[in-house]
Amino acid sequence: MDRPNILILYTDQQRWDALGANGNNDIQTPNLDRLATEGVNFSRYFVQNPVCMPSRASFLTGQYPSTLRITRMGIPVPDGTITLPKMLRNYGYCSANIGKLHFLPHANRDHRQIHPDYGFDHLVISDEPGCYSDAYRSWVKHKYPDQLDYISVGLPPATSVWHQQMGIQDGVTFSPSRVLCYD
Structure with a gap:
């Protein structure tokens, strides 16, 4: 059957x-x-x-x-x-x-x-990026291994570096126009 x-x-x-x-x-x-x-x-x-x-x-x-x-x-x-x-x-x-x-x-x-x-x-x-070996993390790890830390959630120093690069301050809403793009 x-x-x-x-x-x-x-x-x-x-x-x-x-x-x-x-x-x-x-x-x-x-x-x-x-x-x-x-x-x-x-x-x-x-x-x-x-x-x-x-x-x-x-x-x-x-x-x-x-x-x-x-x-x-x-x-x-x-x-x-x-x-x-x-x-x-x-x-x-x-x-x-x-x-x-x-x-x-x-x-x-x-x-x-x-x-x-x-x-x-x-x-x-997709709800907790950073703790899974998903397709995006695998791609970044292969193409840009030095950038892998930037996509980790809540892991120092990723959070502070990412916030600095994105120009995000506490209380500021994230805008899709601020997404980091890789070629």
Whole structure:
């Protein structure tokens, strides 16, 4: 028997009607609309918590945030917790998380520490640059090894040097026009 492919798109602060497939005439989302039309579009799905970490942890584990004791940001998923990717692995699936995962607190953490995999076979994570060997870090390491420190999050001296180069002071909003570009 063929197993179906499973693609879960999980976003933050997106209302159910922010897709054309769900009746929105003002926002054009043709690719998401096609996925919703050809696949499963949950029309009665409700998050268990409006805050990112508790909501994602609940979805990943099938448990209420209160059961996990993750009721706010900054509380990690307990070690050994059964997760959806672990369960899918038992049925022969290979799973990946691409994009934001956000299951570890950012503050007061050593971002050089490898992120737990939570049962995913592959992680390409963008929410905590600096603690993963992602494609961008690999490219910089290969092309500009002397610049690798500039893309590390929260690691001295990267933060202060980066802020100086970008002209950023405390309380100043980052502007995309200030992005460092490499040839």
